[in-house]
Amino acid sequence: MYTAINQYVLRYAAFSNEELDRFNDLLLLQEIPRKTMLLKEGDVCHFESFVNKGCIRNYYIDEKGDEVTLQFAIENWWVSDITSFHDRVPSHMFIETLEDVEVLTLTLENKEILLKEIPKFERIFRLMVQKNLANLQQRLFKTIATTATEKYLDFLKRYPTIPQRVAQHYIASFLGFTPEFLSKVRARLAKQ
Structure with missing residues (x-):
């Protein structure tokens, strides 16, 4: 159940078995059926989830009432509304499962515990944000050019x-x- 996420973090930094065990202890395993709304516009996002199995869609509804897909999250990807999660503000988006999914979820409280106890995880999350920003910039470029x-x-x-x-x-x-x-x-x- 933790193999994929442990391999994911080990790509970015070296961790002892004890550190990985502590990380795993802070994760919540969830099995969620397809077509489940994980986050609705106006709610505060309480999770950062690593997808072990399945497909999740992140989207918003534009001024015409059309759904605009922002992200697909599949195996070995993370899904969240980073702004809502960290700033504790209402989300402008929806997050929905498109398939039955299995996710490993970090709450904000558990993430703070993790970062305090094992500071090397700061690097992991910084690199994830950098990678996400690079992907967004690529997508913007592709949209325009x-x-x-x-x-x-x-x-x-x-x-x-x-x-x-x-x-x-x-x-x-x-x-x-x-x-x-x-x-x-x-x-x-x-x-x-």
Whole structure:
């Protein structure tokens, strides 16, 4: 149950077995069915969760009432609303399971205990935030500077398993397309 998350943190720093055991003790294992809302707009986010199994979607609802997908979180990814979690403010987004999931969750209180007892974890979380920021910058660049076809091909390259796991309208939403436009992009690619 802790193998994947322990391998994840060991990529960034060396930990003793005792330190990993303490880290694992602070995590809450949760098995959650598909189509469960983990966070709703207006609620405060009380978790940072590592996905052991399954797929989760993070999204918001725009001014037209359309869902805009911000993130898919699959195995070995983290999911949360960082601003709401750390600042204890209402979230502007929703987090929903798209499949049955198994997550290992840190509460803010347990994260603070972890960082106080094992300061090396500060590095892990700093590197995670840096990686997330780099991905957001890449996504922004792709949104502004590439064609629709290039965006879709980049999505397939970066997230090769997601198209088989989620509905196409979620992918369209992630890419900033309508489902109909995504169908046209896919049709053009199929002809090539």
